[in-house]
Amino acid sequence: EVQLVESGGGLVQPGGSLRLSCAASGFTVSSNYMGWVRQAPGKGLEWVSVIYSGGSTYYADSVKGRFTISRDSSKNTVYLQMNSLRAEDTAVYYCARHPSSGWPFDYWGQGTLVTVSS
Amino acid sequence: EIVLTQSPDFQSVTPKEKVTITCRASQSIGSSLHWYQQKPGQSPKLLIKYASQSFSGVPSRFSGSGSGTDFTLTIDSLEAEDAATYYCHQSSSLPRTFGQGTKVEIK
Numbered sequence: 001e002v003q004l005v006e007s008g009g010g011l012v013q014p015g016g017s018l019r020l021s022c023a024a025s026g027f028t029v030s031s032n033y034m035g036w037v038r039q040a041p042g043k044g045l046e047w048v049s050v051i052y053s054g055g056s057t058y059y060a061d062s063v064k065g066r067f068t069i070s071r072d073s074s075k076n077t078v079y080l081q082m083n084s085l086r087a088e089d090t091a092v093y094y095c096a097r098h099p100s101s102g103w104p105f106d107y108w109g110q111g112t113l114v115t116v117s118s
Numbered sequence: 119e120i121v122l123t124q125s126p127d128f129q130s131v132t133p134k135e136k137v138t139i140t141c142r143a144s145q146s147i148g149s150s151l152h153w154y155q156q157k158p159g160q161s162p163k164l165l166i167k168y169a170s171q172s173f174s175g176v177p178s179r180f181s182g183s184g185s186g187t188d189f190t191l192t193i194d195s196l197e198a199e200d201a202a203t204y205y206c207h208q209s210s211s212l213p214r215t216f217g218q219g220t221k222v223e224i225k
Contacts, residue, residue: 035214045154045162045205047214060213094161102209104152106173108161 002026002107004095009112012085016116020080022095022109030073033098035105036080038091038114048093049080052101063089085116120144122206124217132225137193139220141206146186150210153182153191156219157202165204166191198224 008020022034035050049059049069057069068081078095092113096105121144131137141151149169154162164173166182169189179194193200201224206217 044219045156045207045216047216050212050214058212098209102150104164104167104207104209105154105162106164106167108163111161 002097004097004107004109006093006095006109006112009093009114011115011117013118014086014116016085017081017083018085018114020082020093020095020112020114022078022080024076024078024097027097028073029071029076029078033100033103034069034071034078035096035098036069036078037094037096037105037108038089039094039111040088040091043091046091051078082114085114087116090114090116119213120147120208120211120215122208122215122217124204124206124220126220127218128221128223130223130225131196133198134195137196137200137222139191139204139206139222141184141189141191141217143187143189143208147208147210149185150208151182151184151189152207152209153180154205154207155200155202156205162205193222196222196224200224 003025005023036048051057051069066084071078092111094111095109097107123142151169153166156162170182181192183190203219203221205219
Protein backbone atom coordinates (compact mmCIF):
# COMPACT_ATOMS: atom_id res chain seq x y z
CA GLU A 1 0.00 0.00 0.00
CA VAL A 2 1.33 3.43 -0.96
CA GLN A 3 1.71 5.78 2.00
CA LEU A 4 3.23 9.22 2.43
CA VAL A 5 3.72 10.67 5.91
CA GLU A 6 4.89 14.26 6.35
CA SER A 7 6.46 15.68 9.47
CA GLY A 8 8.48 18.67 10.60
CA GLY A 9 5.89 21.43 10.48
CA GLY A 10 5.42 23.93 13.26
CA LEU A 11 5.60 27.56 14.31
CA VAL A 12 8.65 29.52 13.14
CA GLN A 13 9.53 33.21 13.20
CA PRO A 14 9.90 35.21 9.99
CA GLY A 15 13.39 34.70 8.59
CA GLY A 16 13.68 31.31 10.25
CA SER A 17 14.17 27.82 8.81
CA LEU A 18 12.37 24.53 8.90
CA ARG A 19 12.91 21.13 7.30
CA LEU A 20 9.93 19.04 6.28
CA SER A 21 10.21 15.30 5.81
CA CYS A 22 8.06 12.94 3.76
CA ALA A 23 8.50 9.27 4.55
CA ALA A 24 7.26 6.97 1.81
CA SER A 25 6.24 3.32 1.93
CA GLY A 26 4.87 0.94 -0.66
CA PHE A 27 7.06 2.31 -3.45
CA THR A 28 10.58 3.63 -4.08
CA VAL A 29 11.00 7.40 -3.89
CA SER A 30 14.04 7.47 -6.17
CA SER A 31 12.11 5.76 -8.98
CA ASN A 32 9.34 8.32 -8.94
CA TYR A 33 8.84 12.06 -9.23
CA MET A 34 8.13 13.56 -5.82
CA GLY A 35 6.61 16.95 -5.27
CA TRP A 36 5.50 19.38 -2.61
CA VAL A 37 2.21 21.27 -2.86
CA ARG A 38 1.03 23.81 -0.30
CA GLN A 39 -2.29 25.26 0.71
CA ALA A 40 -2.56 28.50 2.65
CA PRO A 41 -5.42 28.63 5.20
CA GLY A 42 -8.74 28.81 3.35
CA LYS A 43 -7.00 29.04 -0.02
CA GLY A 44 -6.34 26.83 -3.04
CA LEU A 45 -3.49 24.53 -3.97
CA GLU A 46 -0.07 25.83 -5.01
CA TRP A 47 2.70 23.72 -6.52
CA VAL A 48 5.99 24.32 -4.71
CA SER A 49 8.71 21.98 -5.93
CA VAL A 50 9.54 18.65 -7.56
CA ILE A 51 12.48 16.25 -7.63
CA TYR A 52 12.65 13.99 -10.66
CA SER A 53 13.71 10.36 -10.56
CA GLY A 54 16.94 11.41 -12.27
CA GLY A 55 17.61 13.98 -9.56
CA SER A 56 16.69 17.22 -11.33
CA THR A 57 14.89 19.73 -9.16
CA TYR A 58 12.49 22.56 -9.94
CA TYR A 59 10.83 25.27 -7.88
CA ALA A 60 8.00 27.77 -7.99
CA ASP A 61 9.27 31.32 -8.44
CA SER A 62 7.80 32.21 -5.02
CA VAL A 63 10.24 29.88 -3.24
CA LYS A 64 13.22 29.73 -5.60
CA GLY A 65 16.47 30.43 -3.81
CA ARG A 66 14.90 29.85 -0.39
CA PHE A 67 13.62 26.26 -0.52
CA THR A 68 15.57 23.11 -1.41
CA ILE A 69 14.08 19.71 -2.20
CA SER A 70 16.15 16.57 -1.70
CA ARG A 71 15.78 12.86 -1.04
CA ASP A 72 17.50 10.10 0.91
CA SER A 73 17.12 6.81 -0.92
CA SER A 74 18.34 4.79 2.08
CA LYS A 75 15.45 6.19 4.14
CA ASN A 76 12.99 6.36 1.22
CA THR A 77 12.29 9.93 2.31
CA VAL A 78 11.94 13.29 0.59
CA TYR A 79 12.79 16.58 2.29
CA LEU A 80 11.94 20.23 1.85
CA GLN A 81 14.44 22.60 3.46
CA MET A 82 12.79 25.97 3.89
CA ASN A 83 14.95 29.01 4.68
CA SER A 84 14.22 32.74 4.99
CA LEU A 85 10.61 31.96 5.77
CA ARG A 86 7.97 34.63 5.29
CA ALA A 87 4.43 35.06 6.60
CA GLU A 88 3.11 34.18 3.14
CA ASP A 89 4.74 30.73 3.41
CA THR A 90 2.19 29.84 6.09
CA ALA A 91 0.33 26.80 4.74
CA VAL A 92 -0.30 23.11 4.97
CA TYR A 93 2.46 21.42 3.00
CA TYR A 94 1.59 18.20 1.20
CA CYS A 95 4.02 15.69 -0.19
CA ALA A 96 2.74 13.94 -3.31
CA ARG A 97 3.93 11.43 -5.86
CA HIS A 98 3.66 11.38 -9.61
CA PRO A 99 5.11 8.33 -11.35
CA SER A 100 6.55 10.20 -14.32
CA SER A 101 6.90 13.61 -15.87
CA GLY A 102 3.37 14.31 -17.10
CA TRP A 103 1.44 12.23 -14.64
CA PRO A 104 -0.91 13.71 -12.06
CA PHE A 105 -0.19 13.50 -8.36
CA ASP A 106 -1.71 10.11 -7.64
CA TYR A 107 -0.94 9.78 -3.92
CA TRP A 108 -0.75 12.51 -1.30
CA GLY A 109 0.31 12.66 2.31
CA GLN A 110 -1.91 14.05 5.05
CA GLY A 111 -0.03 17.33 5.16
CA THR A 112 1.96 19.22 7.78
CA LEU A 113 1.17 22.77 8.91
CA VAL A 114 3.84 25.45 8.76
CA THR A 115 3.03 28.72 10.51
CA VAL A 116 5.38 31.68 10.06
CA SER A 117 4.64 34.30 12.68
CA SER A 118 6.34 36.37 15.34
CA GLU B 119 2.74 29.97 -16.53
CA ILE B 120 -0.49 28.27 -17.54
CA VAL B 121 -3.50 29.74 -15.75
CA LEU B 122 -6.47 27.48 -15.06
CA THR B 123 -9.84 29.17 -14.48
CA GLN B 124 -12.68 27.14 -13.02
CA SER B 125 -16.37 27.98 -13.05
CA PRO B 126 -18.41 28.28 -11.03
CA ASP B 127 -16.59 29.09 -7.78
CA PHE B 128 -19.47 27.72 -5.74
CA GLN B 129 -22.43 25.49 -6.43
CA SER B 130 -25.29 24.47 -4.13
CA VAL B 131 -26.91 21.28 -5.39
CA THR B 132 -29.62 18.88 -4.27
CA PRO B 133 -28.86 15.15 -4.03
CA LYS B 134 -29.29 13.18 -7.27
CA GLU B 135 -28.81 16.36 -9.29
CA LYS B 136 -26.13 16.52 -12.01
CA VAL B 137 -23.11 18.76 -11.40
CA THR B 138 -20.92 20.25 -14.12
CA ILE B 139 -17.68 22.10 -13.41
CA THR B 140 -15.59 23.63 -16.14
CA CYS B 141 -11.89 24.41 -16.29
CA ARG B 142 -10.36 26.66 -18.95
CA ALA B 143 -6.62 26.78 -19.61
CA SER B 144 -4.84 29.93 -20.76
CA GLN B 145 -3.14 27.93 -23.53
CA SER B 146 -3.54 24.50 -25.07
CA ILE B 147 -2.50 21.65 -22.77
CA GLY B 148 -3.67 18.70 -24.83
CA SER B 149 -5.18 16.22 -22.39
CA SER B 150 -2.77 16.92 -19.51
CA LEU B 151 -5.60 18.00 -17.24
CA HIS B 152 -6.56 16.21 -14.03
CA TRP B 153 -9.30 16.61 -11.42
CA TYR B 154 -9.08 16.30 -7.64
CA GLN B 155 -11.60 16.23 -4.82
CA GLN B 156 -10.72 17.71 -1.44
CA LYS B 157 -12.92 17.41 1.62
CA PRO B 158 -12.37 19.66 4.68
CA GLY B 159 -9.34 18.62 6.70
CA GLN B 160 -8.25 16.06 4.12
CA SER B 161 -5.64 15.94 1.40
CA PRO B 162 -6.74 16.08 -2.26
CA LYS B 163 -7.73 12.83 -3.94
CA LEU B 164 -7.27 12.14 -7.64
CA LEU B 165 -10.55 11.54 -9.47
CA ILE B 166 -9.84 11.90 -13.18
CA LYS B 167 -6.50 11.82 -15.01
CA TYR B 168 -5.72 12.96 -18.53
CA ALA B 169 -9.06 14.71 -18.93
CA SER B 170 -11.26 11.63 -19.09
CA GLN B 171 -9.62 8.60 -17.44
CA SER B 172 -11.05 7.56 -14.10
CA PHE B 173 -8.52 6.88 -11.38
CA SER B 174 -8.63 3.55 -9.58
CA GLY B 175 -11.51 3.19 -7.15
CA VAL B 176 -13.35 6.35 -8.17
CA PRO B 177 -17.15 5.94 -8.42
CA SER B 178 -18.50 5.83 -11.94
CA ARG B 179 -20.70 8.88 -11.38
CA PHE B 180 -17.54 11.00 -11.82
CA SER B 181 -16.48 11.62 -15.42
CA GLY B 182 -14.36 14.07 -17.33
CA SER B 183 -14.12 15.38 -20.87
CA GLY B 184 -12.35 17.94 -22.99
CA SER B 185 -9.02 18.68 -24.60
CA GLY B 186 -6.92 21.65 -25.59
CA THR B 187 -8.16 24.52 -23.42
CA ASP B 188 -11.65 23.53 -22.27
CA PHE B 189 -12.42 20.75 -19.84
CA THR B 190 -15.40 19.53 -17.84
CA LEU B 191 -15.90 17.46 -14.71
CA THR B 192 -19.35 15.92 -14.39
CA ILE B 193 -20.88 14.31 -11.33
CA ASP B 194 -23.97 12.33 -12.28
CA SER B 195 -26.54 11.95 -9.53
CA LEU B 196 -24.78 13.81 -6.72
CA GLU B 197 -24.54 12.07 -3.37
CA ALA B 198 -24.19 13.69 0.05
CA GLU B 199 -20.61 12.40 0.37
CA ASP B 200 -19.64 14.41 -2.74
CA ALA B 201 -19.73 17.69 -0.80
CA ALA B 202 -16.19 18.97 -1.33
CA THR B 203 -14.00 21.39 -3.23
CA TYR B 204 -12.92 20.26 -6.68
CA TYR B 205 -9.70 21.38 -8.37
CA CYS B 206 -8.39 21.00 -11.89
CA HIS B 207 -4.63 20.67 -12.37
CA GLN B 208 -2.34 20.75 -15.40
CA SER B 209 0.80 18.68 -15.86
CA SER B 210 1.64 19.97 -19.34
CA SER B 211 4.45 22.26 -18.20
CA LEU B 212 6.22 23.65 -15.17
CA PRO B 213 5.24 25.32 -13.01
CA ARG B 214 2.36 22.94 -12.49
CA THR B 215 -0.77 24.91 -11.73
CA PHE B 216 -4.19 24.37 -10.21
CA GLY B 217 -7.54 25.99 -10.76
CA GLN B 218 -8.87 28.15 -7.94
CA GLY B 219 -11.34 25.43 -6.88
CA THR B 220 -15.09 24.91 -7.03
CA LYS B 221 -16.90 24.30 -3.78
CA VAL B 222 -19.90 21.99 -4.07
CA GLU B 223 -22.42 22.21 -1.26
CA ILE B 224 -25.34 19.88 -0.68
CA LYS B 225 -28.69 21.67 -0.26
